[in-house]
Amino acid sequence: MSLQTRLLSLIVVLFAAGLLLTNAAVVAALRPPLVGRVDAQLRPIAATLSRLDTATIERLRRTAPDASPSALASPVALDLIRQVWLVQLAADGTPVRTLRAGEQDDPTPDAPALTTAEVTRRAGQPFELRAADGSAWRAVVVTAPDGTGWLIAAALDEVDATVDRVRTTGLAIGAGVLGLLAVLAAFAVRAGLRPLRRIEETAAAIAGGDLTRRVPIDAGPRTEIGRLGAGLNGMLERIEAAVAAQAASEARMRRFVADASHELRTPLAGIKGFAELHRLSGGQDSTVGTDVAMDRIERESARLSRLVDDLLLLARLDSAAGTAADTADGPTGGADDAGLRPAPMDLRALAADALADLRALAPDRPAEMTGPGGGPIAPAPTVGDEVRLRQVVSNLIGNAVAHTPAGTGLRIGVGTVGGRAVLEVADYGPGVPAELTERVFERFYRTDASRTRDAGGGAGLGLAIARSVARAHGGQVTLAPTPGGGATFRLELPAE
Numbered sequence: 001m002s003l004q005t006r007l008l009s010l011i012v013v014l015f016a017a018g019l020l021l022t023n024a025a026v027v028a029a030l031r032p033p034l035v036g037r038v039d040a041q042l043r044p045i046a047a048t049l050s051r052l053d054t055a056t057i058e059r060l061r062r063t064a065p066d067a068s069p070s071a072l073a074s075p076v077a078l079d080l081i082r083q084v085w086l087v088q089l090a091a092d093g094t095p096v097r098t099l100r101a102g103e104q105d106d107p108t109p110d111a112p113a114l115t116t117a118e119v120t121r122r123a124g125q126p127f128e129l130r131a132a133d134g135s136a137w138r139a140v141v142v143t144a145p146d147g148t149g150w151l152i153a154a155a156l157d158e159v160d161a162t163v164d165r166v167r168t169t170g171l172a173i174g175a176g177v178l179g180l181l182a183v184l185a186a187f188a189v190r191a192g193l194r195p196l197r198r199i200e201e202t203a204a205a206i207a208g209g210d211l212t213r214r215v216p217i218d219a220g221p222r223t224e225i226g227r228l229g230a231g232l233n234g235m236l237e238r239i240e241a242a243v244a245a246q247a248a249s250e251a252r253m254r255r256f257v258a259d260a261s262h263e264l265r266t267p268l269a270g271i272k273g274f275a276e277l278h279r280l281s282g283g284q285d286s287t288v289g290t291d292v293a294m295d296r297i298e299r300e301s302a303r304l305s306r307l308v309d310d311l312l313l314l315a316r317l318d319s320a321a322g323t324a325a326d327t328a329d330g331p332t333g334g335a336d337d338a339g340l341r342p343a344p345m346d347l348r349a350l351a352a353d354a355l356a357d358l359r360a361l362a363p364d365r366p367a368e369m370t371g372p373g374g375g376p377i378a379p380a381p382t383v384g385d386e387v388r389l390r391q392v393v394s395n396l397i398g399n400a401v402a403h404t405p406a407g408t409g410l411r412i413g414v415g416t417v418g419g420r421a422v423l424e425v426a427d428y429g430p431g432v433p434a435e436l437t438e439r440v441f442e443r444f445y446r447t448d449a450s451r452t453r454d455a456g457g458g459a460g461l462g463l464a465i466a467r468s469v470a471r472a473h474g475g476q477v478t479l480a481p482t483p484g485g486g487a488t489f490r491l492e493l494p495a496e
Helices: 003-049 054-063 116-122 157-192 194-207 224-281 290-327 347-361 386-402 462-472
Strands: 084-089 095-101 127-130 136-143 149-155 343-346 367-370 381-384 410-417 420-427 476-481 487-494
Touching: 003 136, 003 149, 003 157, 136 157, 157 194, 194 224, 224 290, 290 462, 343 347, 343 386, 347 367, 347 386, 347 410, 347 420, 381 386, 381 487, 386 410, 386 420, 386 462, 386 487, 462 476, 462 487
Parallel strands: 367 410
Antiparallel strands: 084 095, 084 149, 127 136, 136 149, 343 381, 410 420, 420 487, 476 487
Protein backbone atom coordinates (compact mmCIF):
# COMPACT_ATOMS: atom_id res chain seq x y z
CA MET A 1 0.00 0.00 0.00
CA SER A 2 1.17 3.50 -0.76
CA LEU A 3 1.84 6.00 2.00
CA GLN A 4 -1.23 7.99 0.94
CA THR A 5 -3.45 4.90 1.20
CA ARG A 6 -2.02 3.91 4.57
CA LEU A 7 -2.50 7.41 5.98
CA LEU A 8 -6.04 7.64 4.65
CA SER A 9 -6.90 4.18 6.00
CA LEU A 10 -5.50 5.08 9.41
CA ILE A 11 -7.46 8.34 9.51
CA VAL A 12 -10.71 6.63 8.47
CA VAL A 13 -10.22 3.87 11.07
CA LEU A 14 -9.58 6.43 13.80
CA PHE A 15 -12.61 8.48 12.73
CA ALA A 16 -14.79 5.34 12.70
CA ALA A 17 -13.56 4.27 16.12
CA GLY A 18 -14.21 7.75 17.50
CA LEU A 19 -17.72 7.88 16.09
CA LEU A 20 -18.57 4.38 17.39
CA LEU A 21 -17.27 5.22 20.84
CA THR A 22 -19.23 8.47 20.83
CA ASN A 23 -22.43 6.68 19.78
CA ALA A 24 -21.93 4.00 22.43
CA ALA A 25 -21.31 6.65 25.09
CA VAL A 26 -24.49 8.54 24.09
CA VAL A 27 -26.59 5.36 24.17
CA ALA A 28 -25.09 4.30 27.51
CA ALA A 29 -25.80 7.73 28.96
CA LEU A 30 -29.38 7.81 27.55
CA ARG A 31 -30.84 4.61 29.05
CA PRO A 32 -30.46 5.36 32.80
CA PRO A 33 -32.48 8.64 32.62
CA LEU A 34 -35.25 6.88 30.67
CA VAL A 35 -35.37 4.04 33.19
CA GLY A 36 -35.41 6.63 35.95
CA ARG A 37 -38.41 8.27 34.27
CA VAL A 38 -40.24 4.92 34.29
CA ASP A 39 -39.38 4.54 37.97
CA ALA A 40 -40.78 8.00 38.63
CA GLN A 41 -44.06 7.01 36.95
CA LEU A 42 -44.25 3.70 38.89
CA ARG A 43 -43.86 5.31 42.33
CA PRO A 44 -47.23 7.19 42.29
CA ILE A 45 -48.96 3.96 41.23
CA ALA A 46 -47.22 2.09 44.02
CA ALA A 47 -48.20 4.78 46.51
CA THR A 48 -51.87 4.48 45.46
CA LEU A 49 -51.91 0.68 45.73
CA SER A 50 -50.19 0.73 49.10
CA ARG A 51 -53.40 2.23 50.53
CA LEU A 52 -55.65 -0.57 49.13
CA ASP A 53 -56.15 -3.52 51.41
CA THR A 54 -58.44 -6.46 50.71
CA ALA A 55 -61.45 -4.95 52.48
CA THR A 56 -61.10 -1.69 50.58
CA ILE A 57 -60.98 -3.52 47.28
CA GLU A 58 -64.10 -5.53 48.07
CA ARG A 59 -65.94 -2.36 49.13
CA LEU A 60 -64.93 -0.63 45.89
CA ARG A 61 -66.26 -3.58 43.91
CA ARG A 62 -69.62 -3.33 45.62
CA THR A 63 -69.95 0.45 45.28
CA ALA A 64 -68.23 0.79 41.85
CA PRO A 65 -68.46 -2.46 39.91
CA ASP A 66 -66.52 -0.97 36.97
CA ALA A 67 -63.61 0.12 39.16
CA SER A 68 -60.55 -2.12 39.32
CA PRO A 69 -57.18 -1.93 40.91
CA SER A 70 -55.69 -1.52 37.43
CA ALA A 71 -57.85 1.54 36.85
CA LEU A 72 -57.04 2.89 40.29
CA ALA A 73 -53.37 2.25 39.57
CA SER A 74 -53.18 4.87 36.83
CA PRO A 75 -53.34 8.24 38.60
CA VAL A 76 -50.59 9.73 36.38
CA ALA A 77 -49.96 9.99 32.64
CA LEU A 78 -47.76 7.21 31.32
CA ASP A 79 -45.50 8.22 28.40
CA LEU A 80 -42.82 5.50 28.43
CA ILE A 81 -45.01 2.70 29.81
CA ARG A 82 -47.14 0.70 27.39
CA GLN A 83 -48.60 -1.71 29.94
CA VAL A 84 -48.64 -2.21 33.70
CA TRP A 85 -48.69 -5.60 35.41
CA LEU A 86 -50.16 -5.80 38.93
CA VAL A 87 -49.77 -8.75 41.30
CA GLN A 88 -51.52 -8.78 44.66
CA LEU A 89 -49.43 -10.60 47.25
CA ALA A 90 -50.58 -12.41 50.37
CA ALA A 91 -49.01 -11.66 53.71
CA ASP A 92 -46.43 -14.40 53.13
CA GLY A 93 -45.51 -13.00 49.70
CA THR A 94 -47.36 -15.52 47.50
CA PRO A 95 -49.33 -14.11 44.54
CA VAL A 96 -53.10 -13.87 45.12
CA ARG A 97 -54.32 -12.33 41.89
CA THR A 98 -52.80 -10.79 38.76
CA LEU A 99 -54.15 -7.78 36.93
CA ARG A 100 -52.92 -6.09 33.73
CA ALA A 101 -53.38 -2.64 32.27
CA GLY A 102 -52.41 -2.47 28.63
CA GLU A 103 -52.09 -4.92 25.77
CA GLN A 104 -53.14 -8.36 27.00
CA ASP A 105 -51.19 -10.38 24.43
CA ASP A 106 -47.79 -9.21 25.59
CA PRO A 107 -45.81 -11.65 27.72
CA THR A 108 -45.60 -11.03 31.40
CA PRO A 109 -42.45 -11.24 33.50
CA ASP A 110 -41.68 -14.09 35.82
CA ALA A 111 -42.81 -13.08 39.29
CA PRO A 112 -40.00 -13.63 41.79
CA ALA A 113 -40.57 -15.67 44.92
CA LEU A 114 -40.98 -12.98 47.54
CA THR A 115 -41.04 -13.74 51.21
CA THR A 116 -42.32 -11.32 53.82
CA ALA A 117 -38.76 -10.29 54.59
CA GLU A 118 -38.03 -9.86 50.85
CA VAL A 119 -41.16 -7.70 50.41
CA THR A 120 -40.13 -5.58 53.36
CA ARG A 121 -36.54 -5.24 52.02
CA ARG A 122 -37.61 -4.29 48.49
CA ALA A 123 -40.50 -2.01 49.56
CA GLY A 124 -40.46 1.16 47.47
CA GLN A 125 -37.14 0.32 45.67
CA PRO A 126 -37.46 -0.29 41.90
CA PHE A 127 -35.77 -3.40 40.49
CA GLU A 128 -35.70 -5.17 37.12
CA LEU A 129 -37.45 -8.36 35.95
CA ARG A 130 -37.23 -10.42 32.78
CA ALA A 131 -40.15 -11.89 30.76
CA ALA A 132 -40.10 -15.22 29.02
CA ASP A 133 -39.18 -13.57 25.72
CA GLY A 134 -36.23 -11.78 27.38
CA SER A 135 -37.91 -8.36 27.54
CA ALA A 136 -37.07 -6.14 30.50
CA TRP A 137 -39.61 -4.93 33.09
CA ARG A 138 -39.25 -2.45 35.89
CA ALA A 139 -40.96 -3.44 39.20
CA VAL A 140 -41.77 -1.93 42.60
CA VAL A 141 -43.07 -3.79 45.70
CA VAL A 142 -45.26 -2.08 48.33
CA THR A 143 -47.19 -3.33 51.38
CA ALA A 144 -50.85 -2.61 52.19
CA PRO A 145 -52.22 -1.70 55.63
CA ASP A 146 -53.51 -5.25 56.22
CA GLY A 147 -50.07 -6.82 55.66
CA THR A 148 -50.68 -7.84 52.07
CA GLY A 149 -48.61 -6.39 49.25
CA TRP A 150 -48.56 -5.36 45.65
CA LEU A 151 -45.99 -5.97 42.90
CA ILE A 152 -46.24 -3.28 40.21
CA ALA A 153 -44.23 -3.87 36.99
CA ALA A 154 -43.96 -1.86 33.78
CA ALA A 155 -42.48 -3.05 30.49
CA LEU A 156 -39.32 -1.26 29.30
CA ASP A 157 -39.97 -1.97 25.63
CA GLU A 158 -40.58 1.73 24.91
CA VAL A 159 -37.34 2.60 26.64
CA ASP A 160 -35.48 -0.06 24.66
CA ALA A 161 -37.18 1.09 21.45
CA THR A 162 -36.15 4.68 22.15
CA VAL A 163 -32.57 3.62 22.86
CA ASP A 164 -32.50 1.50 19.68
CA ARG A 165 -33.81 4.41 17.62
CA VAL A 166 -31.13 6.70 19.03
CA ARG A 167 -28.47 4.05 18.38
CA THR A 168 -29.62 3.51 14.79
CA THR A 169 -29.89 7.23 14.13
CA GLY A 170 -26.43 7.77 15.63
CA LEU A 171 -24.94 5.04 13.45
CA ALA A 172 -26.58 6.46 10.32
CA ILE A 173 -25.39 9.97 11.10
CA GLY A 174 -21.93 8.60 11.99
CA ALA A 175 -21.73 6.76 8.67
CA GLY A 176 -22.58 9.95 6.79
CA VAL A 177 -20.10 12.00 8.82
CA LEU A 178 -17.46 9.30 8.33
CA GLY A 179 -17.96 9.38 4.56
CA LEU A 180 -17.65 13.18 4.52
CA LEU A 181 -14.57 13.08 6.72
CA ALA A 182 -13.01 10.39 4.51
CA VAL A 183 -13.43 12.61 1.45
CA LEU A 184 -11.99 15.63 3.26
CA ALA A 185 -9.13 13.51 4.65
CA ALA A 186 -8.34 12.26 1.14
CA PHE A 187 -7.96 15.83 -0.10
CA ALA A 188 -5.98 16.83 2.99
CA VAL A 189 -3.60 13.86 2.74
CA ARG A 190 -3.12 14.41 -0.98
CA ALA A 191 -2.33 18.08 -0.38
CA GLY A 192 -0.01 17.22 2.51
CA LEU A 193 1.92 14.67 0.44
CA ARG A 194 2.27 16.98 -2.57
CA PRO A 195 5.80 18.09 -1.49
CA LEU A 196 6.82 14.42 -1.26
CA ARG A 197 5.54 13.84 -4.79
CA ARG A 198 7.65 16.77 -5.97
CA ILE A 199 10.64 15.24 -4.20
CA GLU A 200 9.85 11.96 -5.96
CA GLU A 201 9.68 13.70 -9.35
CA THR A 202 12.95 15.49 -8.65
CA ALA A 203 14.63 12.22 -7.64
CA ALA A 204 13.38 10.57 -10.84
CA ALA A 205 14.74 13.47 -12.92
CA ILE A 206 18.11 13.24 -11.16
CA ALA A 207 18.17 9.47 -11.70
CA GLY A 208 17.58 10.26 -15.38
CA GLY A 209 20.76 12.37 -15.43
CA ASP A 210 19.53 15.89 -14.70
CA LEU A 211 21.81 16.79 -11.78
CA THR A 212 20.78 20.45 -11.91
CA ARG A 213 17.29 19.73 -10.55
CA ARG A 214 16.53 20.80 -7.01
CA VAL A 215 13.64 20.06 -4.67
CA PRO A 216 11.21 23.00 -4.50
CA ILE A 217 10.75 23.92 -0.85
CA ASP A 218 7.32 25.35 -0.04
CA ALA A 219 7.31 24.45 3.65
CA GLY A 220 9.21 26.30 6.33
CA PRO A 221 12.55 25.10 7.73
CA ARG A 222 10.84 24.11 10.99
CA THR A 223 8.70 21.45 9.27
CA GLU A 224 9.77 17.90 8.45
CA ILE A 225 9.15 18.42 4.72
CA GLY A 226 11.13 21.68 4.76
CA ARG A 227 14.09 20.06 6.53
CA LEU A 228 13.93 17.05 4.22
CA GLY A 229 13.93 19.27 1.12
CA ALA A 230 16.80 21.40 2.43
CA GLY A 231 18.80 18.29 3.29
CA LEU A 232 18.19 16.75 -0.12
CA ASN A 233 19.15 19.98 -1.90
CA GLY A 234 22.37 20.13 0.11
CA MET A 235 23.11 16.52 -0.75
CA LEU A 236 22.33 17.15 -4.43
CA GLU A 237 24.67 20.13 -4.52
CA ARG A 238 27.47 18.03 -3.08
CA ILE A 239 26.73 15.20 -5.53
CA GLU A 240 26.72 17.64 -8.45
CA ALA A 241 29.96 19.19 -7.24
CA ALA A 242 31.51 15.72 -6.81
CA VAL A 243 30.41 14.65 -10.30
CA ALA A 244 31.71 17.90 -11.77
CA ALA A 245 34.99 17.47 -9.89
CA GLN A 246 35.27 13.90 -11.12
CA ALA A 247 34.58 14.99 -14.70
CA ALA A 248 37.15 17.78 -14.38
CA SER A 249 39.65 15.35 -12.88
CA GLU A 250 39.09 12.90 -15.73
CA ALA A 251 39.48 15.72 -18.23
CA ARG A 252 42.72 16.82 -16.54
CA MET A 253 43.94 13.24 -16.52
CA ARG A 254 43.23 12.84 -20.23
CA ARG A 255 44.93 16.16 -20.95
CA PHE A 256 47.85 15.18 -18.73
CA VAL A 257 48.30 11.85 -20.49
CA ALA A 258 48.11 13.54 -23.88
CA ASP A 259 50.56 16.28 -22.85
CA ALA A 260 52.95 13.83 -21.19
CA SER A 261 52.86 11.62 -24.27
CA HIS A 262 53.59 14.61 -26.48
CA GLU A 263 56.42 15.85 -24.29
CA LEU A 264 57.99 12.40 -24.02
CA ARG A 265 57.58 11.61 -27.70
CA THR A 266 59.52 14.68 -28.85
CA PRO A 267 62.91 13.88 -27.23
CA LEU A 268 62.46 10.18 -27.91
CA ALA A 269 61.85 10.90 -31.57
CA GLY A 270 64.98 13.09 -31.65
CA ILE A 271 67.09 10.42 -29.99
CA LYS A 272 65.78 7.72 -32.28
CA GLY A 273 66.24 9.84 -35.38
CA PHE A 274 69.83 10.84 -34.70
CA ALA A 275 70.73 7.32 -33.58
CA GLU A 276 69.37 5.91 -36.84
CA LEU A 277 71.16 8.61 -38.80
CA HIS A 278 74.43 7.75 -37.07
CA ARG A 279 73.84 4.06 -37.74
CA LEU A 280 73.10 4.62 -41.41
CA SER A 281 76.17 6.80 -41.83
CA GLY A 282 78.30 3.99 -40.44
CA GLY A 283 80.09 6.41 -38.19
CA GLN A 284 81.61 8.18 -41.22
CA ASP A 285 81.52 11.87 -41.96
CA SER A 286 78.21 12.94 -43.46
CA THR A 287 75.94 15.91 -43.67
CA VAL A 288 75.40 15.57 -39.96
CA GLY A 289 78.62 14.55 -38.30
CA THR A 290 79.04 12.13 -35.50
CA ASP A 291 79.75 14.89 -33.00
CA VAL A 292 76.59 16.73 -33.96
CA ALA A 293 74.48 13.59 -33.75
CA MET A 294 75.92 12.64 -30.37
CA ASP A 295 75.43 16.19 -29.10
CA ARG A 296 71.78 16.19 -30.13
CA ILE A 297 71.25 12.74 -28.65
CA GLU A 298 72.83 13.89 -25.41
CA ARG A 299 70.71 17.05 -25.27
CA GLU A 300 67.49 15.20 -25.99
CA SER A 301 68.43 12.56 -23.41
CA ALA A 302 69.05 15.27 -20.82
CA ARG A 303 65.75 16.89 -21.71
CA LEU A 304 63.99 13.54 -21.40
CA SER A 305 65.73 12.87 -18.09
CA ARG A 306 64.66 16.26 -16.71
CA LEU A 307 61.09 15.65 -17.82
CA VAL A 308 60.98 12.20 -16.22
CA ASP A 309 62.56 13.59 -13.02
CA ASP A 310 59.97 16.35 -12.88
CA LEU A 311 57.13 13.90 -13.38
CA LEU A 312 58.59 11.60 -10.73
CA LEU A 313 58.92 14.51 -8.32
CA LEU A 314 55.30 15.54 -8.91
CA ALA A 315 54.14 11.95 -8.41
CA ARG A 316 56.02 11.68 -5.11
CA LEU A 317 54.69 15.03 -3.92
CA ASP A 318 51.14 14.00 -4.85
CA SER A 319 51.54 10.70 -3.04
CA ALA A 320 52.92 12.43 0.04
CA ALA A 321 50.05 14.94 0.03
CA GLY A 322 47.52 12.11 -0.19
CA THR A 323 49.18 10.24 2.68
CA ALA A 324 49.21 13.36 4.86
CA ALA A 325 45.51 13.97 4.17
CA ASP A 326 44.53 10.36 4.91
CA THR A 327 46.52 10.17 8.16
CA ALA A 328 45.74 13.72 9.32
CA ASP A 329 49.45 14.40 9.85
CA GLY A 330 49.02 18.09 9.10
CA PRO A 331 50.29 20.17 6.19
CA THR A 332 53.88 18.96 6.51
CA GLY A 333 53.11 15.41 7.51
CA GLY A 334 54.08 14.03 4.09
CA ALA A 335 57.48 15.72 3.77
CA ASP A 336 59.37 12.51 4.48
CA ASP A 337 57.28 10.58 1.97
CA ALA A 338 58.14 13.21 -0.69
CA GLY A 339 61.87 12.72 -0.10
CA LEU A 340 62.31 16.19 1.40
CA ARG A 341 65.07 16.90 3.91
CA PRO A 342 63.84 19.87 5.95
CA ALA A 343 66.34 21.94 7.90
CA PRO A 344 66.38 25.46 9.39
CA MET A 345 67.15 28.07 6.77
CA ASP A 346 66.46 31.67 5.75
CA LEU A 347 64.83 32.60 2.46
CA ARG A 348 67.13 35.63 2.21
CA ALA A 349 69.94 33.31 1.12
CA LEU A 350 67.81 31.94 -1.74
CA ALA A 351 66.76 35.45 -2.74
CA ALA A 352 70.35 36.74 -2.80
CA ASP A 353 71.56 33.79 -4.88
CA ALA A 354 68.62 34.15 -7.26
CA LEU A 355 69.38 37.86 -7.70
CA ALA A 356 73.05 37.13 -8.44
CA ASP A 357 72.13 34.45 -10.98
CA LEU A 358 69.61 36.74 -12.63
CA ARG A 359 72.12 39.58 -13.02
CA ALA A 360 74.67 37.16 -14.48
CA LEU A 361 72.26 35.53 -16.95
CA ALA A 362 70.25 38.63 -17.94
CA PRO A 363 72.36 41.72 -17.30
CA ASP A 364 69.98 43.80 -19.43
CA ARG A 365 67.16 43.41 -16.91
CA PRO A 366 66.97 45.78 -13.97
CA ALA A 367 66.67 43.74 -10.78
CA GLU A 368 66.49 44.57 -7.11
CA MET A 369 65.89 42.82 -3.80
CA THR A 370 63.45 44.35 -1.32
CA GLY A 371 61.09 43.27 1.39
CA PRO A 372 57.63 41.91 0.61
CA GLY A 373 55.64 44.54 -1.28
CA GLY A 374 58.72 46.75 -1.79
CA GLY A 375 59.59 47.49 1.85
CA PRO A 376 62.91 46.86 3.57
CA ILE A 377 64.44 43.42 3.48
CA ALA A 378 63.66 41.37 6.60
CA PRO A 379 64.62 37.93 7.90
CA ALA A 380 62.50 35.05 6.63
CA PRO A 381 63.42 32.01 8.78
CA THR A 382 61.72 28.72 7.97
CA VAL A 383 62.28 24.97 7.93
CA GLY A 384 62.56 23.40 4.49
CA ASP A 385 64.49 21.42 1.93
CA GLU A 386 66.92 23.97 0.54
CA VAL A 387 67.47 22.09 -2.70
CA ARG A 388 63.78 21.89 -3.55
CA LEU A 389 63.11 25.47 -2.46
CA ARG A 390 65.99 26.67 -4.67
CA GLN A 391 64.26 24.79 -7.50
CA VAL A 392 61.03 26.64 -6.70
CA VAL A 393 62.76 30.05 -6.75
CA SER A 394 64.60 29.13 -9.95
CA ASN A 395 61.32 28.14 -11.61
CA LEU A 396 59.70 31.43 -10.58
CA ILE A 397 62.65 33.48 -11.87
CA GLY A 398 62.79 31.45 -15.10
CA ASN A 399 59.05 31.88 -15.63
CA ALA A 400 59.34 35.65 -15.20
CA VAL A 401 62.25 35.86 -17.63
CA ALA A 402 60.62 33.60 -20.22
CA HIS A 403 57.29 35.43 -20.32
CA THR A 404 58.36 39.07 -20.20
CA PRO A 405 60.05 41.14 -22.91
CA ALA A 406 63.82 41.65 -22.81
CA GLY A 407 64.81 44.50 -20.52
CA THR A 408 61.76 44.10 -18.26
CA GLY A 409 62.62 44.79 -14.64
CA LEU A 410 62.24 42.25 -11.85
CA ARG A 411 61.99 42.56 -8.10
CA ILE A 412 62.69 39.85 -5.51
CA GLY A 413 61.04 40.51 -2.16
CA VAL A 414 61.86 38.58 1.01
CA GLY A 415 60.73 38.90 4.63
CA THR A 416 58.10 37.80 7.15
CA VAL A 417 54.41 38.73 6.88
CA GLY A 418 51.78 37.61 9.39
CA GLY A 419 53.95 34.84 10.83
CA ARG A 420 54.81 33.48 7.37
CA ALA A 421 58.17 33.51 5.62
CA VAL A 422 57.61 35.16 2.22
CA LEU A 423 59.64 35.28 -0.99
CA GLU A 424 58.06 36.96 -4.00
CA VAL A 425 59.17 37.43 -7.60
CA ALA A 426 57.52 40.42 -9.23
CA ASP A 427 57.89 41.49 -12.84
CA TYR A 428 56.69 44.59 -14.66
CA GLY A 429 55.73 42.90 -17.89
CA PRO A 430 52.32 42.38 -19.54
CA GLY A 431 50.98 40.37 -16.61
CA VAL A 432 48.69 37.32 -16.58
CA PRO A 433 44.96 37.55 -17.50
CA ALA A 434 42.66 36.99 -14.55
CA GLU A 435 41.07 33.93 -16.14
CA LEU A 436 44.49 32.22 -16.31
CA THR A 437 45.47 32.87 -12.67
CA GLU A 438 44.88 29.23 -11.70
CA ARG A 439 45.51 27.59 -15.04
CA VAL A 440 49.18 28.63 -15.09
CA PHE A 441 49.74 26.16 -12.22
CA GLU A 442 48.32 23.24 -14.21
CA ARG A 443 50.72 20.60 -15.41
CA PHE A 444 51.89 20.97 -19.00
CA TYR A 445 49.95 24.20 -19.35
CA ARG A 446 51.70 26.58 -21.74
CA THR A 447 50.50 29.81 -23.26
CA ASP A 448 52.13 28.67 -26.48
CA ALA A 449 49.56 26.17 -27.77
CA SER A 450 51.89 25.02 -30.57
CA ARG A 451 54.43 23.83 -27.98
CA THR A 452 57.31 25.34 -29.91
CA ARG A 453 60.36 26.28 -27.93
CA ASP A 454 61.78 28.98 -30.10
CA ALA A 455 61.72 31.33 -27.11
CA GLY A 456 63.19 28.73 -24.82
CA GLY A 457 59.89 27.59 -23.27
CA GLY A 458 59.82 24.53 -21.09
CA ALA A 459 57.40 21.64 -20.74
CA GLY A 460 54.94 23.54 -18.58
CA LEU A 461 55.80 21.81 -15.30
CA GLY A 462 57.77 24.55 -13.53
CA LEU A 463 54.90 26.31 -11.76
CA ALA A 464 53.15 23.00 -11.01
CA ILE A 465 56.33 21.77 -9.31
CA ALA A 466 56.68 25.08 -7.42
CA ARG A 467 53.16 24.85 -6.00
CA SER A 468 53.51 21.15 -5.11
CA VAL A 469 56.85 21.67 -3.32
CA ALA A 470 55.40 24.64 -1.42
CA ARG A 471 52.39 22.62 -0.32
CA ALA A 472 54.67 19.77 0.79
CA HIS A 473 56.32 22.33 3.10
CA GLY A 474 52.96 23.47 4.44
CA GLY A 475 52.98 26.62 2.33
CA GLN A 476 51.65 27.86 -0.95
CA VAL A 477 52.50 29.72 -4.15
CA THR A 478 50.03 32.33 -5.35
CA LEU A 479 49.80 34.71 -8.27
CA ALA A 480 48.57 38.29 -8.07
CA PRO A 481 48.88 41.35 -10.32
CA THR A 482 51.86 43.63 -9.72
CA PRO A 483 50.81 47.19 -8.88
CA GLY A 484 51.41 49.24 -12.02
CA GLY A 485 51.34 46.17 -14.30
CA GLY A 486 52.94 42.76 -14.31
CA ALA A 487 52.66 39.57 -12.31
CA THR A 488 53.83 38.71 -8.78
CA PHE A 489 54.40 35.11 -7.73
CA ARG A 490 54.46 34.79 -3.94
CA LEU A 491 55.97 31.86 -2.03
CA GLU A 492 54.71 31.60 1.56
CA LEU A 493 56.08 29.11 4.12
CA PRO A 494 55.52 28.66 7.85
CA ALA A 495 57.98 30.86 9.73
CA GLU A 496 60.28 29.12 12.18
